[in-house]
Amino acid sequence: WRTLARVVRRSTGVLEVVDSRDPESTRSRRLESMARAMEKPLVLVINKADLVPGWAIRGWLEFYRSRGLRAVAVSAARGAGRRQLVEAMQEASQQQTSVFAVAGYPKTGKSSIINMLKGYRSAPVSPVPGSPGYTKGYTVYRVAGGLYIVDTPGTIPAGGGSLQSVIRGRGPEEMSDPVRPAVLLLREALRRNPKAVLDAYGIAETDPYRILEEIARRRSWFYRSTGDPNIEEAARQVIRDYHKAKLWFFVPPPAGPSR
Numbered sequence: 658w659r660t661l662a663r664v665v666r667r668s669t670g671v672l673e674v675v676d677s678r679d680p681e682s683t684r685s686r687r688l689e690s691m692a693r694a695m696e697k698p699l700v701l702v703i704n705k706a707d708l709v710p711g712w713a714i715r716g717w718l719e720f721y722r723s724r725g726l727r728a729v730a731v732s733a734a735r736g737a738g739r740r741q742l743v744e745a746m747q748e749a750s751q752q753q754t755s756v757f758a759v760a761g762y763p764k765t766g767k768s769s770i771i772n773m774l775k776g777y778r779s780a781p782v783s784p785v786p787g788s789p790g791y792t793k794g795y796t797v798y799r800v801a802g803g804l805y806i807v808d809t810p811g812t813i814p815a816g817g818g819s820l821q822s823v824i825r826g827r828g829p830e831e832m833s834d835p836v837r838p839a840v841l842l843l844r845e846a847l848r849r850n851p852k853a854v855l856d857a858y859g860i861a862e863t864d865p866y867r868i869l870e871e872i873a874r875r876r877s878w879f880y881r882s883t884g885d886p887n888i889e890e891a892a893r894q895v896i897r898d899y900h901k902a903k904l905w906f907f908v909p910p911p912a913g914p915s916r
Contacts, residue, residue: 658814661691661758661813664758664760664795665688665691665695668756668758668807669697669750669754670697670698670699670746670749670750671692671699671759671760672699672702672757672758672759673685673688673689673692673701674702674704674761674762674765674766675702675704675761675762676705676765676766677704677708677714677717677730677907678705678708678906678907678908679824680721680908681908682821682825683761683762683765683824683825683826685760685761685762685813687813688760688813698750699726700729700745700746700749701728701729702761703717704732704733704761704769704770705902706732706737706738707732707737708905710907713907713909713910714730716909717730717910719910727748727749729745731770731773733766733769733770733773734766736773739774742774743774743801743804747801747802754805756797756806756807757805757806757807758806758807759771759806759807760812760813761813762812762815763812763813763825763826763828764825764826764900765826767812771806774806775798775800775806795807796808815827819837820838820842823839823841823842823899824899828896828897828900829893829896830893832896834889835892835893835896838892839869839891839893839896840866840869842895842899843869843895844865845906846905847863849906849907850905850907853904854904856905857903858871866888869886869891869892870891871886872891873887873888874886876890876891876894878890878891
């Protein structure tokens with residue numbers, strides 16, 4: 658957080674990257690408060706727009722804009738939305754030369770956004786004319802005209818409860834007990850998309866523990882001591898599959914469909 662605060666302080670503005678499947682859970686109120694306190698304009702970048710229906714993306718954009726937030730939807734994986742994002746950055750900064758810090762929770766696609774903006778032929782630039790300067794170790798790329806982004810350690814720690822930390826990108830390798838988060842994730846997936854488990858695994862089951870057992874059986878994952886299905890390994894796989902969008906569901910915007 659201290660590193661991120663230093664970068665935000667030295668930047669003209671902030672790009673906060675969130676996941677289109679659950680934008681609210683992947684927003685960082687602490688980052689947004691930091692930007693407000695330092696009087697830095699913030700652009701909410703709703704990434705992975707290709708993973709949810711168009712009506713949901715439009716609904717989230719309407720929701721955030723109605724609350725005074727500058728929001729743009731992109732799909733960094735497909736290179737879609739770059740022009741709109743650049744325009745939003747230019748409108749937010751209103752300066753001839755501006756540098757934006759890019760931040761987000763793990764797995765929201767911060768690095769993909771940076772790569773999309775800087776382009777394949779972009780080279781690091783230093784120093785940036787008129788910028789407050791950056792310490793060694795920060796790489797600055799020109800996006801367009803006097804618009805720059807800084808590639809920083811801008812990944813926000815994935816805190817929160819068991820389910821929220823998974824949604825925010827916490828990996829199963831970091832968990833001492835992945836079963837509880839995976840169970841909560843499966844319940845949420847089935848609530849949001851009743852076909853999520855069937856589509857991902859071909860399993861027509863609704864009890865999360867039985868789902869984990871069946872995944873373990875199909876992959877021949879068993880505890881050596883007892884011969885029972887290794888549900889811990891199955892739980893890790895379920896969490897990975899959500900991060901890879903194989904286990905698919907999304908949270909609709911609060912206002913409901915805007916088709």
